[in-house]
Amino acid sequence: MNDAELEPTDEAVERVLRAGDTRAGVTRFGASDATSIMQSESDASVWPSTDGEQFDREERAALRRVSGLSTELEDVTEVEYRQLRLENVVLIGVYSQGSLDDAENSLRELSALAETAGARVLDGVLQRRPHPDPSTYLGRGKVAELAAIVAALGADTVVADTELAPSQRRALEDQVKVKVIDRTAVILDIFSQHAKSREGKAQVELAQLEYLLPRLRGWGESMSRQAGGQVGGAGAGMGSRGPGETKIELDRRRIHNQMAKLRKQIAGMKPAREAKRANRRRNAVPSVAIAGYTNAGKSSLLNRITGAGVLVENALFATLDATVRRNTTPDGRVYTIADTVGFVRNLPHQLVEAFRSTLEEVGESDLIVHVVDAAHPDPAGQIATVRDVIGEVGARDIPELVVFNKADLVTPEERLVLQGLEPGALFASARTGEGVEAILDAIAAKLPDPAVEIDLLVPYDRGDVVSTLHETGRVLSVDYVEDGTRIRALASPEQAAQLAVFAADVAQA
Numbered sequence: 001m002n003d004a005e006l007e008p009t010d011e012a013v014e015r016v017l018r019a020g021d022t023r024a025g026v027t028r029f030g031a032s033d034a035t036s037i038m039q040s041e042s043d044a045s046v047w048p049s050t051d052g053e054q055f056d057r058e059e060r061a062a063l064r065r066v067s068g069l070s071t072e073l074e075d076v077t078e079v080e081y082r083q084l085r086l087e088n089v090v091l092i093g094v095y096s097q098g099s100l101d102d103a104e105n106s107l108r109e110l111s112a113l114a115e116t117a118g119a120r121v122l123d124g125v126l127q128r129r130p131h132p133d134p135s136t137y138l139g140r141g142k143v144a145e146l147a148a149i150v151a152a153l154g155a156d157t158v159v160a161d162t163e164l165a166p167s168q169r170r171a172l173e174d175q176v177k178v179k180v181i182d183r184t185a186v187i188l189d190i191f192s193q194h195a196k197s198r199e200g201k202a203q204v205e206l207a208q209l210e211y212l213l214p215r216l217r218g219w220g221e222s223m224s225r226q227a228g229g230q231v232g233g234a235g236a237g238m239g240s241r242g243p244g245e246t247k248i249e250l251d252r253r254r255i256h257n258q259m260a261k262l263r264k265q266i267a268g269m270k271p272a273r274e275a276k277r278a279n280r281r282r283n284a285v286p287s288v289a290i291a292g293y294t295n296a297g298k299s300s301l302l303n304r305i306t307g308a309g310v311l312v313e314n315a316l317f318a319t320l321d322a323t324v325r326r327n328t329t330p331d332g333r334v335y336t337i338a339d340t341v342g343f344v345r346n347l348p349h350q351l352v353e354a355f356r357s358t359l360e361e362v363g364e365s366d367l368i369v370h371v372v373d374a375a376h377p378d379p380a381g382q383i384a385t386v387r388d389v390i391g392e393v394g395a396r397d398i399p400e401l402v403v404f405n406k407a408d409l410v411t412p413e414e415r416l417v418l419q420g421l422e423p424g425a426l427f428a429s430a431r432t433g434e435g436v437e438a439i440l441d442a443i444a445a446k447l448p449d450p451a452v453e454i455d456l457l458v459p460y461d462r463g464d465v466v467s468t469l470h471e472t473g474r475v476l477s478v479d480y481v482e483d484g485t486r487i488r489a490l491a492s493p494e495q496a497a498q499l500a501v502f503a504a505d506v507a508q509a
């Protein structure tokens, strides 16, 4: 990215247009001022006085608090650390009849997401409503209550458990008087903080811009119309702008330009990635992809399995770029095993596209190790979400090995329930090491066997051929005869063709 061409005119747009450590689609909304205004208002006018009737109605109609959400700070250092960058957030959600459990789980997940993004969760409230209000998401009356809660807690941000329409976000901000963001913005924010590779960063930025584009109008209201043609030192296209062009149009054009540039960059990186993958395929090295819900313990298990130093964090989306390791089966066959980005329900559609690169690893693997957090309140929902995404990347037909991780955290009774859910699943704990051997054996058993049987006589000076066969084929028998090593093995068709010169009958003839 070229920072130099961009004159900072609007904070939110600039931040996203800047590469790397951008915070997604998040605009500062003068939170502190707004909060103090609300505090004076909140005590009298907004909170209704309560009587018995009211409580009864509250039972049926009030915003429902989801308990156990507020962030617990463990020690003073953590408090200090968090205060450096924290936003204090209140979460909101809407649920329809019968979907309360689901809504609570979703709000818990949003809470974990917000914390991962660096926020402090003060409270979470749900409103029961057949549908979200098209103009304000929560119903009008509830928005006033929310404003009071926000003021009372001193929150500076509201996070909605949905993807808000730009107009809903604006209407909510107008009434609640603090910044309002949605689930998608939080996920984009996390992704932008964690993406490490050049391609990952470019893809996240592209997703951020795509998210930002239809939302520009919201910021436009607080922007002054620019004087005709007078844009302080802005970059490309300056001569072509007519008088009175609004700042939004300018921003929109810059965003479009930037997106085009990023798409080109990403397209340019694809051949390298494909070449790498093609290379693995040519060598007939089978590949295993570890997939699963975010925070299920995929990276921890990969560490256990391969002894690799993969970043493990108790945060969602610790892994955002595929990490590929090499491993061997107990009988000596080599395979690759790739860690992948975690799945999450309602993955912003911008990101499904943006993260094809990691998910492609899943789509082209020979075996998917589907890791599930055994201690999660809704494992079935997580499994379903992951399988949906697996389907989306065209990987539905790939063999799947389900592993319930964090087995150290569940009771024997819970195990039985989980086993009922997925009869073929294994139990494991990356923490204690339980079940890791069984996973390794299951991987070995499920890896595709190379298809062609070959019978070779390899001269003694070609030890490399013998060792390659041990790694990539499946050796059936080895005899040391006068002219060399007589070796019978299963190999891929490509490999069999390459090794035809050593075929035993040819050599002996």
Ligand SMILES: Nc1nc2c(ncn2[C@@H]2O[C@H](COP(=O)(O)OP(=O)(O)OP(=O)(O)O)[C@@H](O)[C@H]2O)c(=O)[nH]1
Pocket (backbone or CB within 6 Å): 292, 293, 294, 295, 296, 297, 298, 299, 300, 301, 311, 312, 313, 314, 315, 316, 317, 318, 319, 320, 340, 341, 342, 343, 405, 406, 407, 408, 409, 428, 429, 430, 431, 432
């Ligand atoms: N008790 C227990 N905790 C575990 C186990 N495996 C992983 N964890 C913890 O779960 C959290 C998430 O682990 P990760 O390995 O980062 O999970 P991940 O699936 O790679 O997560 P993302 O990359 O963020 O999608 C960490 O705090 C781990 O220490 C386990 O077997 N038992």
Ligand SMILES: [Mg+2]
Pocket (backbone or CB within 6 Å): 298, 299, 300, 311, 312, 317, 318, 319, 339, 340
């Ligand atoms: Mg991970």
